[in-house]
Amino acid sequence: MAVQKKEFAVIGLGRFGGSICRELAQLGMEVMAMDIDEERVNEFANIASHAVIADSTDEMVLKSLGIRNFDHVVVAIGDNIQASILTTLILKELGVENITVKAQNDYHEKVLRKIGADQIVHPERDMGRRIANNIASNSVLDYLELSDEHSIVEIIANRAISGQTLQALNVRARFGLNIVAIKRGREIFVSPGAAEPIQMGDILIVIGADADIDRFEQFLA
């Protein structure tokens, strides 16, 4: 991925925060890893650009680390919701530009939204939904929620549609869906035209309303 070099701070080095920290380092980013737990911090000494033992609910500590100058701060404190909220509040007050926070539950999320977290993530819930959708359906391989009612899904083409063109299937008119790309083995056809015949096993990348996607799935079943 072509990315501009930025400075990040990750607070809380559990599985989630730790994974973000590793990935950012892998992407060549400057990343400061912070945790209150010394052992956790030691694990990141050779991974992050800086690894610091600190309590992020201590405003003076965050100030002295110059937290305001980081492009993006991730708060990945898990079980201690109070610490997560307080940390976010302090980051906000210190003027941090971009704050991403991991929410533990819906109430936590609500509070984070109120105090102005820029991005709230819910990894366990979202991954759970994604996997549920995947295993509940025979045709959906993956999905990305765009809103409460719209998604992008990967649908595998079966006998019901193989050999037919998009025009013959009339996907847009009949289902209100757009096929934005077709993956065939290692190839990918972006914006396929109406004359494109679908082959068995093609992976269709489909965008649309969930209700329309459901109808298309029924059609395939």
Ligand code: ATP
């Ligand atoms: P996982 O991502 O593995 O599910 P979790 O979010 O459940 O982890 P926790 O162990 O609850 O993990 O919290 C993540 C990290 O946040 C821990 O390593 C913990 O030490 C750290 N942490 C908790 N409070 C603070 C704080 N005030 N300042 C800095 N780090 C903290």
Ligand code: ATP
């Ligand atoms: P429309 O009047 O629906 O915009 P169009 O003028 O773009 O269609 P074509 O591009 O020839 O006409 O496509 C004919 C039909 O084939 C479309 O109405 C649509 O149902 C289907 N189709 C073509 N391409 C796609 C696509 N990428 N995704 C979904 N359906 C498609």
Ligand code: CA
């Ligand atoms: Ca956890």
